[in-house]
Amino acid sequence: MDLLRCLLINCPWLLMAWAESHSLNYYGTAISNPIGFPQFSFKVYIDDVMLASYDDDTQIFQSRLKGPVNAEYWIDQTSDSQHFIWLQKQKINYVNSLLNLTNGEYLYQQKRGCTVDDDGNIAGYLEFAHEGKEFLKFDKEKMLYIPMIFYAEPITQYYNTQTADSFFDKNYLEIQCPKMLHSYLKYASYELDKKVHPEVKVWGYLQSDGLTRLHCMVYGFYPRPVEVKWVRNGEDDVPSDEMSPILPHPDGTYQIRVSVEVPTREGDAYSCHVDHSSLKEILIVNWEPGKKERRQYIGMAVAVLFILSGFGISIYRFRLQNMGEV
Template sequence: MLLSPQLSPGVQLQETIQYRLWILISSKGDKSPILRRMIRVRFLLLCAWAVAGEYAGSHQLHYSFTGISDPVPGLPVFSIVQYLDDQMTTIYSSDTGETRPGVSWMDKGDLKNWEDTLYQHKNWWTMAFKHNIKTAMSRFNQTGGFHVVQLMYGCELRHDNSTRLYYRYGYDGRDFITLDTDRWVFEPGVYEAQISTQRWNTAEDGAGQRWKHILEISCVELLKKYLDYERREPERRVAPEVKILAQESGGITVLHCWVYGFYPREVDVKWMKNGQDVVNLVESTPILRNNDGTYQFRVSMKVNPEDDGAYSCHIDHSSLAEERIVPWDHNRKRIWFIPIVVLLPFLALVTFNVRKIHVSAMAH
């Protein structure tokens, strides 16, 4: 039977395991080519699960639990992570058996006992995910291989005080069960999940209404509390580093303005030609968070190799007394640019005050 945590006002969550998965699929190691390909597929599918805020000025509290079928060097069998927006706030790994905060303000005020609830239930979570992986493999008639079970849910608070709520239970990077947060009904993502959703949707089980309370009330209240603590922290400012890199591609020069190592997150980067804004951007990457808490950003544009215009990258950031201008040197040798992507260890855990954990057992 499949065990599904039906949490009463509050619980814990976590994020994917992208960073360690990336190290695994990128390194030679002793893994067979087949296992490397399997991990790569799971990794790519899990990456697509990352849930970002849909509206400017919104904030999100995101939880994710991840369990894997077999031990793999460098990967925890079970992990829990919590994120406030793109900031990892708490993390648990079965490798160490320890839970630690990811931000300094987590140990302040009425948040200082944040670890208590997690410590009480992390062994149960580890057992439940191990059981659920075996159940899912049985549902799909699988007897071996590398498999991933993941639970992700959270809440987003928009600037107009409206909310967006979500719950997704996945297997091998695909939706297994989702929760319709308008009707509070669980929906199967695949045929093999129907047994579980039928049980969860019964009046006797009442899982939908419990999750309604968790997401609508507990999650949103905790999100507001976290935002309040974050705002009390002394404002930190780190000036950005800037590099301009040029790449030759099909007779066209692509200029990349790479801005990195800055804090806080908000930054304005643009290209100008002869003092005028340039709008033909090739791409603008998302603002990515580095492991040290700073951020990086890249803005690219196409240039005709025969164009002798004066191109420059302009950076405006709160750490700078004035706009920084970095000109492009036409005489610099072109290079093949390899974008640097900092992958975040999506292993974050948030803790609500758990009053009760109810387990629904679903027959095969």
């Protein structure tokens, strides 16, 4: 939906120019037999900053921001969230019956949100997953729920008879979500504007085939965008043959590892170059061959496994308050 259309249906909050693109996303999970996880939970993100969370263990809508927060607002959200979870339980029972899940086992995930770009254009999306597979999605232009897998057809047939839900979801994606995004930005501005410079570790080890494997671990940086590359003799870029995704740390920062395989030759010098918005200039860390490299490599590998294990705990995400029923 564009800015003109929104103005015609009274969206005064969009009169303010958007300096850049921002997104509001709700991620959530409902799981039948949680082990170390709440049965129902959701998290709210502005861009890549977690704004708040709720689960049926704590039954409290919790702000995760370090900046100024309106405490009364979050108390109101707790009440709304408790009602939302109750709706989820009712709806999931019905969905399970349609899917003939007699054993009661399930894992549902949902992503609902919107993005507003710097021209005021709005993109909204509503997607569901079941047992880790794409299940169904909502087409807000056609106002239809679309099955993404064959056994989702009974559910979408039912959803498509609920015209009130279709109108609600369309209104949420095009009006309510962008409005909430605009409102939430003032709470998230502290986190969105912060910058944390990266830490860098480089190491390598000699392989039996006359090649050397080099690794560059960049971690603890914020915001997420970063450019990392290996350079030979200060001039030649070395194409990476292995680059990890940019992964989140539990503390809200990010990490990435970039690896290359190079010929083992005397006279060649290698360095890892990191470009990030927190830096005044490109950060260059030289690789210095030494006897302790193998030990360093093993230590870093253990550290990476520890980081990833912590990251794995946070893979479940869910939605929030007035998003309507699943």
